[in-house]
Amino acid sequence: MAQFEKSRWADNGFSRNYRDEAEIYLPQRRHFIDLALSFYGHFIAGNRAARILDLGCGDGLLIQQLLQSFAPEEVTLVDGSDAMLAAAKARLGERGDIRFIRASFQDLLNQDPLPGNFDFIYSSLAIHHLASTEKKDLYAYIYRHLAPGGSFVHYDVVLPCSDTLEKWYLSLWRQWITEQPDLGKREKLLLIPEQYKGNPDNVPDSLEAQLQMLKQIGFDNVDCYGKNGIFALFGGSR
Numbered sequence: 001m002a003q004f005e006k007s008r009w010a011d012n013g014f015s016r017n018y019r020d021e022a023e024i025y026l027p028q029r030r031h032f033i034d035l036a037l038s039f040y041g042h043f044i045a046g047n048r049a050a051r052i053l054d055l056g057c058g059d060g061l062l063i064q065q066l067l068q069s070f071a072p073e074e075v076t077l078v079d080g081s082d083a084m085l086a087a088a089k090a091r092l093g094e095r096g097d098i099r100f101i102r103a104s105f106q107d108l109l110n111q112d113p114l115p116g117n118f119d120f121i122y123s124s125l126a127i128h129h130l131a132s133t134e135k136k137d138l139y140a141y142i143y144r145h146l147a148p149g150g151s152f153v154h155y156d157v158v159l160p161c162s163d164t165l166e167k168w169y170l171s172l173w174r175q176w177i178t179e180q181p182d183l184g185k186r187e188k189l190l191l192i193p194e195q196y197k198g199n200p201d202n203v204p205d206s207l208e209a210q211l212q213m214l215k216q217i218g219f220d221n222v223d224c225y226g227k228n229g230i231f232a233l234f235g236g237s238r
């Protein structure tokens with residue numbers, strides 16, 4: 001994979017556009033976040049001392065939503081982008097129980113700057129930038145950093161198992177964008193599915209391959225918890 005610094009996410013304009021527009025162009029984003037929070041409520045929230053990690057946190061939307069309903073002991077947000085971390089700090093505020101770490105996934109694998117283990121590790125729409133072997137290395141890293149009984153929940157794009165299905169899924173995505181009320185941005189946003197396909201930074205693996213990786217590493221309860229076209233929420237527990 002290209003180093004984080006060479007990817008589009010290192011460009012502050014690119015990351016600002018994502019923060020401004022993701023809500024409009026990501027199909028059922030709120031539904032996927034609600035599912036992740038339901039998972040957290042069902043499996044983790046009983047542990048009042050829960051430690052949470054968000055990998056590729058962006059501007060911290062998931063953590064903000066989680067803190068509205070739950071009171072974990074501490075939260076760690078990791079991202080390769082200073083601009084994203086600044087946006088996450090602005091959203092969440094500076095608090096003693098929240099830690100922000102600027103690190104790429106490569107830094108995690110090479111230097112392991114994260115102290116201790118976590119009860120809930122979440123990642124959304126970031127790991128698909130890693131090549132297959134790097135995904136597996138990162139999943140193994142995540143497994144090593146999960147406390148017993150902890151879980152990993154991953155919301156990301158996945159590679160459809162055929163071109164035929166991919167064409168349909170991309171048309172479903174365009175349909176979602178067409179139905180959004182912001183007419184001013186529609187024309188530009190309708191290009192996003194094609195841009196996603198044409199961007200060499202995006203190297204998703206199939207859902208099946210990734211579930212298999214998690215199982216091989218030793219995760220339990222491995223499953224796809226929700227899916228819409230190329231977007232899926234999946235994971236496992238330790």
Ligand SMILES: C[S@@+](CC[C@H](N)C(=O)[O-])C[C@H]1O[C@@H](n2cnc3c(N)ncnc32)[C@H](O)[C@@H]1O
Nearest residue numbers: 004009056057058080081084104105124125126
């Ligand atoms: C599409 S955004 C998703 C942000 C957030 N998780 C969300 O769902 O809104 C992808 C995020 O992953 C981060 N990212 C991409 N590649 C990364 C890498 N190799 N290491 C660390 N962060 C990375 C980007 O900076 C960006 O914040």
